[in-house]
Amino acid sequence: MKELWHRASDSLIGLGAEVRFLLRLIILVPGALLRFDLIMAQIWNAGALSLVIIMLSGLFVGMVLGLQGFQLLQRFGSEEALGTAAAIGLVKELGPVITALLFAGRAGTALASELGLMRATDQLSAMEMMAVDPIKRVVVPRFLGGVIAMPLLAAIFSVIGIYGAQLIGVQIMGIDSGSFWSQMRAGVGLSDITEGIAKSAVFGVACSLIAVYEGYYAMATAAGVGRATTRTVVTSAVVILFLDYLLTAAFL
Amino acid sequence: MSIPRGGVTAVMGPSGTGKTTLLRLITGQVRADSGAIEVAGQNLRTLRRAELYVLRRRMGMLFQNGALLTDLTVFDNVAYPIREHTDLPERLVRQLVLTKLQAVGLRGAAYLMPSELSGGMSRRVALARAIVMDPEILIYDEPFVGLDPISMGVILRLIRRLNDTLGLTSIVVSHDVEEISTVADNVFLLSGGKVVAKGTPQELRSYPSEIVRQFVGGLADGPVPFHYPAPDYFSELLATGEDS
Numbered sequence: 001m002k003e004l005w006h007r008a009s010d011s012l013i014g015l016g017a018e019v020r021f022l023l024r025l026i027i028l029v030p031g032a033l034l035r036f037d038l039i040m041a042q043i044w045n046a047g048a049l050s051l052v053i054i055m056l057s058g059l060f061v062g063m064v065l066g067l068q069g070f071q072l073l074q075r076f077g078s079e080e081a082l083g084t085a086a087a088i089g090l091v092k093e094l095g096p097v098i099t100a101l102l103f104a105g106r107a108g109t110a111l112a113s114e115l116g117l118m119r120a121t122d123q124l125s126a127m128e129m130m131a132v133d134p135i136k137r138v139v140v141p142r143f144l145g146g147v148i149a150m151p152l153l154a155a156i157f158s159v160i161g162i163y164g165a166q167l168i169g170v171q172i173m174g175i176d177s178g179s180f181w182s183q184m185r186a187g188v189g190l191s192d193i194t195e196g197i198a199k200s201a202v203f204g205v206a207c208s209l210i211a212v213y214e215g216y217y218a219m220a221t222a223a224g225v226g227r228a229t230t231r232t233v234v235t236s237a238v239v240i241l242f243l244d245y246l247l248t249a250a251f252l
Numbered sequence: 253m254s255i256p257r258g259g260v261t262a263v264m265g266p267s268g269t270g271k272t273t274l275l276r277l278i279t280g281q282v283r284a285d286s287g288a289i290e291v292a293g294q295n296l297r298t299l300r301r302a303e304l305y306v307l308r309r310r311m312g313m314l315f316q317n318g319a320l321l322t323d324l325t326v327f328d329n330v331a332y333p334i335r336e337h338t339d340l341p342e343r344l345v346r347q348l349v350l351t352k353l354q355a356v357g358l359r360g361a362a363y364l365m366p367s368e369l370s371g372g373m374s375r376r377v378a379l380a381r382a383i384v385m386d387p388e389i390l391i392y393d394e395p396f397v398g399l400d401p402i403s404m405g406v407i408l409r410l411i412r413r414l415n416d417t418l419g420l421t422s423i424v425v426s427h428d429v430e431e432i433s434t435v436a437d438n439v440f441l442l443s444g445g446k447v448v449a450k451g452t453p454q455e456l457r458s459y460p461s462e463i464v465r466q467f468v469g470g471l472a473d474g475p476v477p478f479h480y481p482a483p484d485y486f487s488e489l490l491a492t493g494e495d496s
Binding site: 121125127128129130133 | 315317321
């Protein structure tokens with residue numbers, strides 16, 4: 001019981017430190033925007049380099065949705081609703097969540113291990129000694145790169161996913177193409193898309209924050225960097241699913 | 253402890269006596285809980301972050317492994333502080349960087365990546381980076397660790413030459429007694445977090461103190477014991493597993 005209490009208070013302290021770190025990053029954001037070249041490079045790192053895995057996963061998830069949805073809807077004789085079902089599922093739920101999980105695994109770990117290694121090889125201290133604030137020059141651009149890239153990736157994931165569902169439903173199972181698309185356009189409202197965008201934006205902030213926080217405060221050893229990477233994935237996954245529940249409830 | 257302006261001062265001592273901590277205190281990377289540290293007349297304990305950064309522009313530091321930014325070329329590494337702190341035209345940046353690289357003998361390596369350099373070379377590049385903003389104080393953290401004799405000789409010569417030609421104040425933390433004696437003007441010997449001896453390298457050789465004699469002579473046993481504190485040898489060997 002006592003240990004449980006200790007653990008709870010430890011993680012609360014950790015959460016507090018993380019929020020303080022976030023505030024510090026936010027204060028430095030306007031200054032960092034002046035160096036947009038640094039942010040561009042990080043959008044490339046976090047976003048463009050994650051494209052292949054995001055697009056492939058999106059395609060497969062969409063195709064699975066197509067198969068499962070078709071099976072289910074066929075029972076009620078309403079196969080044409082597949083477009084709506086897949087689009088809503090992807091835009092509101094699967095797109096943001098799976099993209100965020102993949103993003104944490106691909107870009108988050110890369111960020112955390114990069115920052116951790118910079119810490120371990122004194123690069124961050126060297127910048128401080130050159131009177132350059134490493135949070136401003138290294139951490140904030142990486143954070144912003146992730147925040148900007150994540151919603152874009154989620155959008156791409158959803159679009160490719162819908163294409164995958166269409167591929168199965170229309171091309172293979174023979175649903176009428178016109179009714180597939182027109183039902184989707186009628187069934188998906190602006191609020192669904194807003195919800196998806198809001199979720200992916202929140203997940204982007206959470207994933208990027210966790211990655212740069214774990215990396216920046218990694219212990220300066222090989223084991224420390226490894227631990228930071230693992231913690232990035234684990235914490236991100238739990239936080240994403242928890243936030244997803246909160247946001248879904250809020251949007252109801 | 254006061255470090256004179258304009259010379260090469262060595263800080264020596266057994267591992268774990270706080271040499272690196274001392275450097276971190278001098279450079280403001282950690283703050284002292286008590287006491288006062290003054291650099292160029294400013295007390296580091298009361299300095300605000302922005303003021304500390306201004307002061308740091310007057311210092312250069314060479315880290316143990318160079319600490320070059322691994323995603324930049326040698327040239328960009330040396331140019332980094334100039335580009336961060338000034339708006340000089342690129343032509344001038346180029347000239348500054350090339351002259352500093354020439355000073356450490358690595359102008360030809362300007363467009364290599366840090367991963368392509370040997371240990372001694374990356375330390376020389378880091379040295380070029382440390383002097384590129386023309387600091388008044390140059391600090392070396394264990395500059396000889398893991399270097400072959402040639403690279404070591406090169407770094408030693410550079411420490412002396414840069415100090416004299418650029419009019420620096422150099423602080424070198426090291427435990428290579430022989431090497432450092434050839435370049436240092438003054439030596440502080442630390443042990444257990446305290447200064448146990450100070451003077452020129454020659455004075456230190458004949459210093460009337462056990463710990464100094466052990467350190468300078470490289471003796472295995474003395475005030476710094478060979479054995480880590482442990483219970484009595486025989487009784488521990490004879491004890492059964494459960495007792496211990």
